[in-house]
Amino acid sequence: MHLTTDSTATATATATTTTESPIRSEGKIAFIGGGNMAQALIGGLLAQQFNPADIIVSEPVEALHATLRQLGVQVTTDNQQAITDAAVVILAVKPQVMAEVLMPLREQFKNQLIISIAAGVTISTLSRLLGDYPRIVRAMPNTPALIQTGATGLYATTAVDTADRTLATNILQAAGLVLWVEQEQQLDAVTAVSGSGPAYFFYLMEAMIQAGQDLGLTEAQARALTLQTALGAAKMAVSSPHAPDQLRKNVTSPNGTTQAAIETMDTAHVNVHIQQALQAAATRSAELAIALASK
Template identity: 65%
Template structure:
């Protein structure tokens, strides 16, 4: 983490994900005075002032002294935000967390090839995110390490081998939290139908999800092995798993992720075509 602590980092866009990264970086020792955030919304700027970072609504001013610039804007405003900044990135590393924005799109709009594309996910808001990163050969090992350190402030960082794999990352981890929330929602509803108070069903479900994830992370066994270990023959767990299997839950999950990947590809193409 030491290298990034000596960098000036600017954020274009100060929304939730940017705020999560800013909070994580400060918690890891980056002085707030090294952070500048540009956002058009006064309420957002006032909120960010509480973190003692520099705030502005002038994007050019925000990036002037930056070593690293993180773009965290909505895809629909990407072109209008980036075009006026073209040619200002000769000595700057660009990190984009803009959904669907391919590296070629960012590079053309800014006039630089030093671009890292990131697919984050929302648990970054509580420093437990999972971030997929990709960069072309124009981004050297030093820049890759800097990008890793920025994103590691809010969770796990994984580099993928091709930009096409970012669509798979989107399907697995980018959209992934919603799948687990869906499962939790269903379990809470089932608990209520079985006679539990909603607060009890919620507490049991959330703690079970947390415990299962922690077991999977710390165990030398795979999730499949852990499941088999707690599934006694003719027991209650087996009865539930048989219902899942009969409903082809595993196949449906695979189909759902394939649909998410395809939609990610479509959105990237739509964004590229609109610019």
């Protein structure tokens, strides 16, 4: 199995200097659910000069309406109203409520491209809930989308044409890197690597901050050094032509301090444990998909 990248989608989204948005939708973009992820994606669209008047969000929680209105988008509590004039509908509700959200909307879906970001809800489940609806793209974003540094895996069946794929790419790319997979099952791997991935880096940061304190730094000092180091390492890895293993070797002098640390990790098989952890995440992702399919 291998992953494919869209040729236009390998770079992180950057703010464009023109006033015209690169995102071309023949109608409004509707969000069903206006929570964290929806707001992250809307932030990305607005950063790409997409007209907020062309975004409508259906969200039952009145407390979120003021935040959404501040973005300049139209807000409703009526899902049917949201999708009436929409060319694209982004399903941004929790997976557990997807069936109850979609069943009443079956008749409203005629010509819209649907993009679901709900973890574990398969295309066949979505299509079945909508009476064999074909124009569906499944996306697995991650939380750094909130700061337009997300990583999103996308999958669609052959029923989705190139124009729809490009539109989905452009919408999700507004929140960061986008990459297409060839098989839906690979979204379990995407979930394991990037969907859950930010938590692994936070976990490593936690451990490094604790170790720094154990070695005599204050919590504030250990945290500042750890976060800046994570940022610096990520920026180096992204900008360098070298793979991470080469970058690591470059900073590991024989018999030096880094070598002492890496040898300790190797002896403890930390790399094997990380691989097992991602395997567990992928397995759980597949289990959740099966459980949600039976609802």
